[in-house]
Amino acid sequence: MSVRNALLALVAQQPAGVYRLKQMFEEQTCGAWPLNIGQVYQTMQRLERDGQVVSHAETNAGRDSEVFELTDAGRDVLTAWWSTPVPREHPERDELVMKLAVAAADPTVDVEAMIQTQRRSTLGSLRDVTRLKASADEGELAWKLILERHIFDLEAELNWLDHIESGAVSEAARRAAFAAAKGRLMNWAQAEAGISERAGVR
Structure with a gap:
């Protein structure tokens, strides 16, 4: 401000x-x-x-x-x-965005569970702020504006989580399947190398 x-x-x-x-x-x-x-x-x-x-x-x-x-x-x-409109600086530095982007690239992370955990937390915050707004005095205009802005931000985050859930989970599943297939291929290659080595010794 x-x-x-x-x-x-x-x-x-x-x-x-x-x-x-x-x-x-x-x-x-x-x-x-x-x-x-x-x-x-x-x-x-x-x-x-x-x-x-x-x-x-x-x-x-x-x-x-x-x-x-x-x-x-x-x-x-x-x-x-x-x-003059108020600029929104560095929106890309959102920790939740970075966290989900990195998690989706790691086949060992349960992205769906992560999103569900975040959703529960955001819903809890939304309930708390909504209660605060309901108890605010009519004359507390600035306080009500702050709470209403926070409510809209939390609702937007919930909508965003719903929007990205299927895509993020699908991407994580695809990467996990790829990693598993790659692991099986490496195991097969190692087994083949072992067979060839034994055959050469004989």
Whole structure:
């Protein structure tokens, strides 16, 4: 998550100092991404350095001695953030994908059992998250969004496991059969070599 852009969005809602921004951030995200005051302070200093906010002294802002306001440059950055999709980085580095790919190439691994084990685990997680969502308060919007996203991710994983099960199991079975046939061929070749060697000795 871009904390930098999120803080810009909060300043766009209302001018505020670092303590108020921290409070607003945690209120609007239901504490899902805790921030320490030092992180907020350093981020706001960078935003001011880059011309995206300006600060001025404030005597009626509680614990805050200065308040930040959005500049035109900051508004441009924020507008670009709203309209830019969030990239999904390194999807190929999924451990489950790597695990199944390697397992399917190893005739000694029971791929079907592995998929069933993963499915049971994912179903258990889905039940747990669904219960959490059912018990969430109506006002906890950010928390409900997080849980709903997790539910969709878990459901997608279950669909993917169903989709790849037959193919992965078939591939593993094919490789196992090939390995078994190769083993029988090697045993036959060794036996033939032994017979030829004995015949030569005689």
